[in-house]
Amino acid sequence: MSYQAVRDNDCTIDPLAPGDLPEVMEIERCSYSHPWSEAVFLDCFRPDYRLWAFRHGGSLGGYAVVAYLYDEAHLLNLCVAKARRGEGAGRQLLRHLVARATHDGMQQTILEVRVSNSSAVALYESEGFRVIGHRPGYYPAANGREDAKVMALDLSTD
Template sequence: MASLPKPIATVAWRPLRTADVPYVAALEAQIHVAPWTPGNFRDALAAGYSAQVGEREGRILAFGVMMLAPGEAQLLNLSVVPDARRQGLGRALLSRFLQDALRMGADQVFLEVRVGNTPAIALYEDAGFVRVARRADYYPPDASGLREDALVMRRELSPNFR
């Protein structure tokens, strides 16, 4: 039997605004083990980091933050709400950040991800990131007191990347 086409979640992408912070931080708290606080989001905005949300019918479904430094960028946050996953939003937001990084003159992008975060690692590898290092016990202890290693991943950018 032919497989059904994947649903496509269309969203409008726009910059994260200060007024979004309480809502986005509440989503963040539901999504991440060690979530960013509202203050972390406000600091990112104050520092001028690239911060984006994807919204549909007034509801934010995806958000992320990327820090730009001379020559390189660091992806700090990439999140999709659980009921909108596997519809291409993570890939679309990542692609927007890579395009932004390139436009701002970066020639590489770094990120850190938990070694056990299979969906995110699959997304990043699919987008051309490669593993460059592993940081032991990098993340703070979770509810059971366990720490987790981080993978450091890197993606080279070139003007004609897809």
């Protein structure tokens, strides 16, 4: 894959590697009520997936997992370590994956987000994503299931 690293001060966004998974799993388990397993991450190292790492001072601060299907980039996971939140890492990762998806010819970025996840929804809306649907009971939750908002960003240039 042709790739140009993004650098901002001491921060870099580059491809996530299987060797990052110990750090990924630590962040993942601290961030979600229902975290992905390591096997799920390992299964994402495929040609039609893009996995991005946000690094700060050499350590992993966050990551994003995107699946390409035809002309659609599906954002499956966007996560920032608790200690690094509120510093712009999530926005940088999101802008990076959107720029790469556009470069790769994708026409749309799509994602699901828990209806209760107001900080993520605010981030997506501030980057131009719009709610295009609702999936009832999409996520497991402590007391049953939780609905998802489906959000999309048009990447087409015409």
